[in-house]
Amino acid sequence: MPRLLTLSRRDWMRISSAGVLGGAMAPWFPALAERAATDPKRTRSCILLWMSGGPSQLDTFDPKPEHENGGEFDPIDTSVPGIQICEHLPQIARQMQDMAVIRSMSTKEGDHTRATYLARTGYLPQGPIRYPTMGSLFSKELGEQTADLPNFVSIAPNRFVSPGAYGPGFLGPQYAPLVVGDVARGGAAMDEDDSLRVRNVNLPGGVDHRQLDGRLELLGTLETGFAASRPDVTVESHQLAYEKAVRMMRSQAVGAFKLDDEDNALRDAYGRNPFGQGCLLARRLIARGVPFIEVSLNSAGDNQGLGWDTHQDNFTGVRAMCEILDPAWATLMTDLGQRGLLDSTLIIWMGEFGRTPQIAADRTGRDHFPAAWSTVLAGGGVRGGQVVGRTSEDGMKVEDRKVATNDFLATVCRALGIDPDVQNISNVGRPISIADREAEPILEILAGSTHGA
Amino acid sequence: MSTRWILSAFVAGLIGSVCLGNDAASLGPPDEVARVAAEIDRLIAAAWEANGVTPAPVADDAEFIRRAHLDICGRIPPASAVRDFLDDESADKRRRLVDRLLGTATYIVHSTNLWRAAMIPEADADQQIRFFLPGFEAWLRSRIAENRNYAQIVEEVLTFPFESAQMQQFQQPDKPTPAAFYRAKEAKPEKLAAATSRIFLGIRLECAQCHDHFFDKWKQDEFWSYAAFFASLRGEQMRPEGDAEQAAAGETESAERRTASLAPVVMIPGTERTVAAKFLDGSDPRWEADVDARQVLADWVTSPENVYFARAAVNRIWASHFGVGLVDPVDDFSVSNPPSHPEVLDLLAREFAAHDFDIKFVIRVIAATRAYGLTSRQTDESQQTPRMFARMAVKGLTPEQIFDSIAQATGYQQPFNPEEPLNFNNDQRRQEFIETFANSSDPPTERPSTILQALSLMNGEFVADATDLSESRTLAAVAEAPFLDTPQRVEALFLATLNRPPTDGESAQFSRYVSAGGTSDDPDAALGDVFWALLNSSEFLMNH
Structure with missing residues (x-):
């Protein structure tokens, strides 16, 4: 059970003695201004737009207008000649110069739980090994443990389909996400202002920061005594959570979660729904240096949390989802661009699999389809305006440039400036690399690579 | 806020000595319990020997009573029970404590929660299934209350006359029935x-x-x-x-x-x-x-000849006491995942079957083992491997254990429904709290704490009320008792939360803080700060 406990314990002690948690002399963290985009030390960040349920590739980024499998939507031109996408993504179509569409994703898992695990961790569930989700993996490489805000923020995750795919796994609790706007119950209809706040981040009425310092000093004594002879991960996790929570409470950076600071017109442009406002929150967090944010699109209107899982009535469902996705994502790109943040921010659009090209006639539905589907990479680190791979006329198979989950994750690593071979020690003691060593990154997607598109 | 305080006898219960009560629990045949526990001790000690492991010392009484309460009753003991236990000088008091706890209503509630979570884990994620839990829990509670043979309980689940047509039917959600099991598996x-x-x-x-x-x-x-x-x-x-x-x-x-x-x-x-x-x-x-x-x-x-059945059950009970199963994960018996102590597993399984699948018998045996009685303090590097059981692992609490323990410590009276005296799960406040703390996919020895949980305990309404003199029963009792001096008030709060007296160093520091009026020149508020720190400590929020 080594799991680097000694190191983090020492860190904890150091932090305790420095007075972060306790001590009347607790340091005051100054307001963290939005980091200037010109800061040469600025590292890359990542926003994962997670499409829960598995979006239909034919009705989004891989239209097949010539074939009966294509369905009822028409394709439209984009800002890049020769690339067409679905008519219900008109704003995104105008950003195509900054996006690379991968139309040749191909995996074997057609079950939500296993496919979600594979897509988000890069591995299939295997015995006792608890693989970390990509937000934990990447934020570990990109973030600083002493940041005021958590390095990994997860907005409205629909974790219940595959809980293991959303956690830090063997990396341990210090790499767990801060979750806001948990849509445990899957509903889309919630008050977006309320749902994206960090609950209980303010002191209760009648308690001021001086009193908090006094309390934390007492707590510090108890913690030091108890932890001294108990090197358990549960204790470590408790103390880390408190340390991070206190740092957030004392920091002005937590103002990032106050969306009403934003201009109303901009909020409207993102869309007044949890996903739209979640994308706005992602931008505010990126601007404050949070390296990894995921925003889940789980449902639209009254489709009761079914999201992209359009076994029934596919075209109504996909259209409703696109109407939320399109303005939110497109506004996110322009908003980041105007602040000079797009070049350093990679945006990933993906779900756990695609949908069957054939349309089930009796219910106008599309079922799970992992053999040939689409993902998109946009923004920083990506050579935009291109399509990678090709599916057959009927959409049933990949005809060119098959991309497995591993290859995809390795590509993401490269775009973020992370070595995909970085190894972490797993809970079974075996080192495991971020992306499987067999993985081949899609070099032609990477900005600055010499490969032609 | 709709909490109801029942003040009678509370001050006395908190700081004085009251009768332990409920001694009516049936005592298991003590020789049998001791015999099996001794055999397990021998096998575990042999593994220590073979692996060069030096076991930790025996836990002191305060550590033991807290652990036994959390494992058997799902909540920490009241301060009065701790005082009585510490004062008790009889040699067999740990065995008698376990017997007594197995006879309490809280054992029934906690055991029901554990087996329910094992049988219908889907309910943690699915509101629609949760809707049917009251009926399932009522059914299971009644079986556990009469300490029904485990094989019969499982047989009842497996043979329940469920028709798939019932999936569509409306059903009274609190009628005692195992039907929710079939609904959760969609029949x-x-x-x-x-x-x-x-x-x-x-x-x-x-x-x-x-x-x-x-x-x-x-x-x-x-x-x-x-x-x-x-x-x-x-x-x-x-x-x-x-x-x-x-x-x-x-x-x-x-x-x-x-x-x-x-x-x-x-x-x-x-x-x-x-x-x-x-x-x-x-x-x-x-x-x-x-x-x-x-x-x-x-x-x-459920046949006694089916070794899988008894092994799976005793392994689960073992894991709920040690945080780690003999086979771990507890539901993964396979060639690639062998048990840490195969002879212990076989012995317990055999004895479980031989004792008519009596769950309480297995708990009595486990609680009587030397390994269960060890401290959680690590005194030697060799105690690091949790599967050696050379010291007690520090386990995260279930959401129910956290809420019920805070309720116990602060004197929060859960709303009482006379129709269902053992159903605590209908308290709205409890439900909200439990949702914040739901981490059910992680094993207890790895259960993570999240930032949101820390914030909820530091700043949330439930703890805020508990540390506010005008709202908190325990705090008011301790602050207002005229016969206590400051160190005694501090001690009372330690006993109510950590279930041990403070160390000399803690007593001096905390008393000094209170006497100086904390940060606001107000000794009562300062006492609230002490209570706050205790309730937020890992020692309080862990089972150790």
């Missing part, structure tokens, strides 16, 4: 097969549902042969026509052939193959007309 043969084999036998068949298992022995056909026992639920029970006619023709058939044709059959999805119901050990059931297939399965599953 589908494949889901019931995966769930029942995992929960009751510790065998994970589910991967074999779609393909032969990569590194284990289970094959797709075996999965569906097991699922076939539940075929009637789907109303799809198929028998090849020819076979049915021949079975009807009867006389010309051999007896073997005749019984085989009564076997329910399922078709493996995506194939043209059908398989007949067959036990997981490969043996063919003896079929008789008029006997339900699920009864046939239940007889085999």
Whole structure:
């Protein structure tokens, strides 16, 4: 059970003695201004737009207008000649110069739980090994443990389909996400202002920061005594959570979660729904240096949390989802661009699999389809305006440039400036690399690579 | 806020000495408990010896009573019980404590929560299933309350007369019935097969549902042969026509052939193959007309000869006390995941079956082992491996344990419904709290704390009220008792939360803080700060 406990314990002690948690002399963290985009030390960040349920590739980024499998939507031109996408993504179509569409994703898992695990961790569930989700993996490489805000923020995750795919796994609790706007119950209809706040981040009425310092000093004594002879991960996790929570409470950076600071017109442009406002929150967090944010699109209107899982009535469902996705994502790109943040921010659009090209006639539905589907990479680190791979006329198979989950994750690593071979020690003691060593990154997607598109 | 405080006898209960009460618990045959515990001690000590492990010292009484309460009753002990236990000088007080706790209502509640979570884990994620929990929990509580033979409880689940048509029906959600088990598995043969084999036998068949298992022995056909026992639920029970006619023709058939044709059959999805119901050990059931297939399965599953059944159960009980199973994860008995102490597992399983599958007997044995009584302090590097059981692991609490322990410490009176005296799960405040703390997918020794949980305990309404003199029963009692000086007030709060007196250093520092009025020149508020720090400490929020 080594799991680097000694190191983090020492860190904890150091932090305790420095007075972060306790001590009347607790340091005051100054307001963290939005980091200037010109800061040469600025590292890359990542926003994962997670499409829960598995979006239909034919009705989004891989239209097949010539074939009966294509369905009822028409394709439209984009800002890049020769690339067409679905008519219900008109704003995104105008950003195509900054996006690379991968139309040749191909995996074997057609079950939500296993496919979600594979897509988000890069591995299939295997015995006792608890693989970390990509937000934990990447934020570990990109973030600083002493940041005021958590390095990994997860907005409205629909974790219940595959809980293991959303956690830090063997990396341990210090790499767990801060979750806001948990849509445990899957509903889309919630008050977006309320749902994206960090609950209980303010002191209760009648308690001021001086009193908090006094309390934390007492707590510090108890913690030091108890932890001294108990090197358990549960204790470590408790103390880390408190340390991070206190740092957030004392920091002005937590103002990032106050969306009403934003201009109303901009909020409207993102869309007044949890996903739209979640994308706005992602931008505010990126601007404050949070390296990894995921925003889940789980449902639209009254489709009761079914999201992209359009076994029934596919075209109504996909259209409703696109109407939320399109303005939110497109506004996110322009908003980041105007602040000079797009070049350093990679945006990933993906779900756990695609949908069957054939349309089930009796219910106008599309079922799970992992053999040939689409993902998109946009923004920083990506050579935009291109399509990678090709599916057959009927959409049933990949005809060119098959991309497995591993290859995809390795590509993401490269775009973020992370070595995909970085190894972490797993809970079974075996080192495991971020992306499987067999993985081949899609070099032609990477900005600055010499490969032609 | 709709909390109801019942103040009578509370001050006395908190800081004075009251009768322990409820001594009516039936004492198990003590010689049997001691005999099995001693045998386990010997086996575990042999493993220490073989691996060069130096075990930790025995836990002191305060550590033991807290642990026993959390493990058996799901909440920390009241301060009064701690004082009495510390004052008790009899040699067998730990055994008597365990016997007493097994006779309490809180044991029934906690045990129900544990087995419910094992049987219907889906409820943690699914609101619709949660809607049916009151009925399931009421049913299970009644069985646990009478300490029903575990094999009979499982048999009742397996043979419950559930018709798939019931899935659509409205049902009174609090009528005692195990029906929620079938609803949670959607009454589908494949889901019931995966769930029942995992929960009751510790065998994970589910991967074999779609393909032969990569590194284990289970094959797709075996999965569906097991699922076939539940075929009637789907109303799809198929028998090849020819076979049915021949079975009807009867006389010309051999007896073997005749019984085989009564076997329910399922078709493996995506194939043209059908398989007949067959036990997981490969043996063919003896079929008789008029006997339900699920009864046939239940007889085999719960048979004393079925080693999987007893092992899976005792392993779960072991894990709920140590945080780690003898086989871990607890529901993954396979060649690639061997037990840490195979002889202990076999011994406990054998004795469980020999004692009529008495859950309390197993708890008595485990609680009487030397390993269970060790401190959680690490005194030697060799105690690091949790599966050596050389010191007690520090376990995260379940959401219910956290809420109920805070309630115990602060004197929060959970709303009481006389119709259902043992159903605490209908308290709205408790429900909200439990949702914030739900981390059910992680094993107790790895249960993570989240930032949101820390914020909820530091700043949330529940703890804020508990540390506010005008709202908190415990705090008011301690602050206002005229006969206590400051160190005694501090001690009372330590006993109410950590269930131990403060160390000299803690007593001096905390008393000084209170006497100086904390940060606001107000000794009462400062006492609230002490209470706050105790309630937010890992020592309070962990089982150790």
